[in-house]
Amino acid sequence: MASLQLILNEKLYLRDPQETALGRKIIQESIEMIDVLGFEGFTFKKLAQRINSTEASVYRYFENKHKLLVYLIAWYWNWLEYKIEYSTQNITDPCQKLDIAIRILAAKKEYDPSFPYINEEALSRIVIAESDKTYLTKQVDEDNKEGLFKGFKSLCRRIAGYVKEINSEYEFSHSLVSTMLQAAHQQLFFAAHLPSLTELSKEDRNMYDLNTRFLKSMIFNNIVKT
Amino acid sequence: MASLQLILNEKLYLRDPQETALGRKIIQESIEMIDVLGFEGFTFKKLAQRINSTEASVYRYFENKHKLLVYLIAWYWNWLEYKIEYSTQNITDPCQKLDIAIRILAAKKEYDPSFPYINEEALSRIVIAESDKTYLTKQVDEDNKEGLFKGFKSLCRRIAGYVKEINSEYEFSHSLVSTMLQAAHQQLFFAAHLPSLTELSKEDRNMYDLNTRFLKSMIFNNIVKT
DNA sequence: AGTCGTATAATAGTAATACTATCAAATTGT
DNA sequence: ACAATTTGATAGTATTACTATTATACGACT
Numbered sequence: 001m002a003s004l005q006l007i008l009n010e011k012l013y014l015r016d017p018q019e020t021a022l023g024r025k026i027i028q029e030s031i032e033m034i035d036v037l038g039f040e041g042f043t044f045k046k047l048a049q050r051i052n053s054t055e056a057s058v059y060r061y062f063e064n065k066h067k068l069l070v071y072l073i074a075w076y077w078n079w080l081e082y083k084i085e086y087s088t089q090n091i092t093d094p095c096q097k098l099d100i101a102i103r104i105l106a107a108k109k110e111y112d113p114s115f116p117y118i119n120e121e122a123l124s125r126i127v128i129a130e131s132d133k134t135y136l137t138k139q140v141d142e143d144n145k146e147g148l149f150k151g152f153k154s155l156c157r158r159i160a161g162y163v164k165e166i167n168s169e170y171e172f173s174h175s176l177v178s179t180m181l182q183a184a185h186q187q188l189f190f191a192a193h194l195p196s197l198t199e200l201s202k203e204d205r206n207m208y209d210l211n212t213r214f215l216k217s218m219i220f221n222n223i224v225k226t
Numbered sequence: 227m228a229s230l231q232l233i234l235n236e237k238l239y240l241r242d243p244q245e246t247a248l249g250r251k252i253i254q255e256s257i258e259m260i261d262v263l264g265f266e267g268f269t270f271k272k273l274a275q276r277i278n279s280t281e282a283s284v285y286r287y288f289e290n291k292h293k294l295l296v297y298l299i300a301w302y303w304n305w306l307e308y309k310i311e312y313s314t315q316n317i318t319d320p321c322q323k324l325d326i327a328i329r330i331l332a333a334k335k336e337y338d339p340s341f342p343y344i345n346e347e348a349l350s351r352i353v354i355a356e357s358d359k360t361y362l363t364k365q366v367d368e369d370n371k372e373g374l375f376k377g378f379k380s381l382c383r384r385i386a387g388y389v390k391e392i393n394s395e396y397e398f399s400h401s402l403v404s405t406m407l408q409a410a411h412q413q414l415f416f417a418a419h420l421p422s423l424t425e426l427s428k429e430d431r432n433m434y435d436l437n438t439r440f441l442k443s444m445i446f447n448n449i450v451k452t
Numbered sequence: 453a454g455t456c457g458t459a460t461a462a463t464a465g466t467a468a469t470a471c472t473a474t475c476a477a478a479t480t481g482t
Numbered sequence: 483a484c485a486a487t488t489t490g491a492t493a494g495t496a497t498t499a500c501t502a503t504t505a506t507a508c509g510a511c512t
Contacts, residue, residue: 015459022460038364043498054461055500064499132358138264140419153422171425172440175413178423179444182412183405190404193366196379197404199397214398218405221447241488248489269469280490281471290470 004114006078011146012071015061023061025051028117030068035122039069039130069126070134070148076127077151079112079120080104081158094165101159102219105184106212128185156181167223176222180215187211230340232304237372238297241287249287251277254343256294261348265295265356295352296360296374302353303377305338305346306330307384320391321446327385328445331410332438354411382407393449402448406441413437 005018017023029051034042044058044065062068083104088097109124135149143149159181160173170176191200191207199214200207231244243249255277260268270284270291288294309330314323335350361375369375385407386399396402417426417433425440426433 020459041364044500045498054463056462056502057460059500060459129362132362135420136355136358136415138267144420149420153420156423172443173425174422175409175416175424175426175440176444178416179405179409179412182408183401186405186408187401189362190401194361194370194375194379196400197382198401199399200401214401217398218402218444218448222444246488270471271469280492282473282491283489285471286488 002114003116006075006082006115008071008074008078009147009150012067012074012148013062014059017061017071022051022053022057024117025053026058026061026068027072028119031072031119031122031126034069034072034126034130035119039065039126039133066134066137069130070143072123073127073131073134074148074151075118076120076123076131077155079115079118081151081155084155084158094162098159098162098166098219099216101162102180102184102215103212105181106208106215108208128189131185152181163219163223167225169225170223172222176219180219183218184211184215187214228340229342232301232308232341234297234300234304235373235376238293238300238374239288240285243287243297248277248279248283250343251279252284252287252294253298254345257298257345257348257352260295260298260352260356261345265291265352265359292360292363295356296369298349299353299357299360300374300377301344302346302349302357303381305341305344307377307381310381310384320388324385324388324392324445325442327388328406328410328441329438331407332434332441334434354415357411378407389445389449393451395451396449398448402445406445409444410437410441413440 010016015023017027026047030042030047033047033050037046042065044055048055048058062071084101087100087104091097091100109120112118112120135143137143156174156178160177163170163173163177187198187200188207188211190197195201200210236242241249243253252273256268256273259273259276263272268291270281274281274284288297310327313326313330317323317326335346338344338346361369363369382400382403386403389396389399389403413424413426414433414437416424421427426436
């Protein structure tokens, strides 16, 4: 399996962490730490200790810890879009493309050897628990202007495109898809912490299948022409 | 119009803010300040200055600023459920009840004179921008055990009940309703800050009507029997 | 082999935050 | 009039999110 690199917006970092050993270590260990400590409990000081470096060195890669989070989340959405792109090559039926996309979105995430220093399983938990914090800030508009949310927007646009192909008259394709993208993770959070808000139950080994069924029905019931 | 009081879970506060002048001032001014500064920019010190009191006094009402946010959000969900309850009295058709509930959820929020010291318009903006932060923490499970999220869960259960009445075979009533409750606010946030994720546009004066249409179609397309 | 430039380490320091503690003054109820 | 409670005033602490400075290590180039 070839080792790959996702190309991310340059505004996400000060120095590209994918290019140096220290940078990759920052990414790798920050994923582990944010997963365990939560974003609020995570600090550059703790990270520096863990990687035997210093706060100042970490700050040379990321302006602040918010930008680091945005970077990780952006990486994740880019990864998902790459997976969807890869899996829908040569498929022309938009229903089938949409089906594949939803299955990838809702599937349990596992280590992808194409990206050796990224723990995708931990990262997906970070997305579930922390991704909303990337844009729920007073600086959303500036961050958006810099293109920091391009990954999520691009994924949404792509899937909304499939929807439009299936039913060009449906008027809420972007709203429906952004709602579905959010729900895909939110429902897993609810299942783990606020189970009365969802039918996906924690113990159920089919949680991911159930989620897939729920999301698929939600989308297709809205766009299939009658 | 009678002045009312919503009864909230005692664990939300140390001293009930509705009972004293200082407490009501804390609520009233914290809503204004969080709306303007955002939750991160808001501090008890700034609040104390604004109400001519002290940090220590504020801490006598709320354990910390997180609990204050949870309190405000809980108040909001209780208020909405009260409004829905009030507006669906004596209505037996579950479709009609569901329709009313969605309209209330998606409607532009305006000052409710029944609750003199609450600025519901500002509070609804806080819900849009900050409510997810109430549960996206490492202490969700403890907070949930204390019943701090009862308001949201109760509202979800009620509306899921309408769904079940309409179609008892639909298997994702809670998931669908929690998704819809989130979408109701999220779509407004997207319209304001990440407009490519939604069809509701900022300039459109029908944004609230459009949102209502979107949410209604999303729900009814999923549960109407074929 | 030497030196040049850059990346990193080591250390120190700062303003702000999220509290906690103490005691005096004001207000309230009886 | 007195006790109890609430609030105000003030001080203090550990931690956070940075910034700044200088020294050291490292590889790249001539």
